[in-house]
Amino acid sequence: MYWRSSTDGWFSTKSSVQMIQKDKGHSKSEVKWIWDLDCTPKVKHFVWRLSKNGLPTKEKLQQRRIAVPMQCVFCNHHTENTAHLFLECSVVRDTLQRVNENFLKHSISISGINRDEKTILNILKDKLGMQQMSKLAVAWWSVWYFRNQIIFNNNTTCDATNIAEFIN
Ligand SMILES: [Zn+2]
Numbered sequence: 001m002y003w004r005s006s007t008d009g010w011f012s013t014k015s016s017v018q019m020i021q022k023d024k025g026h027s028k029s030e031v032k033w034i035w036d037l038d039c040t041p042k043v044k045h046f047v048w049r050l051s052k053n054g055l056p057t058k059e060k061l062q063q064r065r066i067a068v069p070m071q072c073v074f075c076n077h078h079t080e081n082t083a084h085l086f087l088e089c090s091v092v093r094d095t096l097q098r099v100n101e102n103f104l105k106h107s108i109s110i111s112g113i114n115r116d117e118k119t120i121l122n123i124l125k126d127k128l129g130m131q132q133m134s135k136l137a138v139a140w141w142s143v144w145y146f147r148n149q150i151i152f153n154n155n156t157t158c159d160a161t162n163i164a165e166f167i168n
Helices: 013-022 032-036 041-051 058-063 082-088 090-099 101-110 117-153 160-167
Strands: none
Touching: 032 041, 032 117, 041 117, 082 090, 082 101, 082 117, 090 101, 090 117, 090 160, 101 117, 117 160
16 A cells, blocks of 8 residues: 555655655545646546555556566566656656656655655645646656556557657
8 A cells, every 4th residue: 555665766764754744744535636636537537546546557466466567668677566657667757857857856755755645645746736736647647548558559659758748
């Protein structure tokens, strides 16, 4: 149920302590703001699903004993889970950087911390504000869309430039 840190990910104790202190006031269940994002309903539903750790990532499928190749389709290196796919993957980070520099900055500051999805979303929403959070939601939805294109439609032209152009 947690966004897991990658084994080789950079980790700062100081920044994580600051982060935890900062978000102490949050109730985990307070993600109703998702429905107020400036996005289409399908993007809102996607973020809602993400907040409940309900996306069928490869790690999730394996936990349900469904045999799939575990590697992330973008970097072909790390295990695909929510933390990797939306915060830590080098290709996804490259994409986020192209869309908005703040996305990358905050993704880096927040990755490597074992927090549940709702708390991560709340921290990011507070850092970015609703307008930028809406854009990040679209960016994440697009990452998931391209990920599915690669897996199910064998579309191999999905690099960071393509995804960022699609988002913008
Ligand atoms: Zn990756």
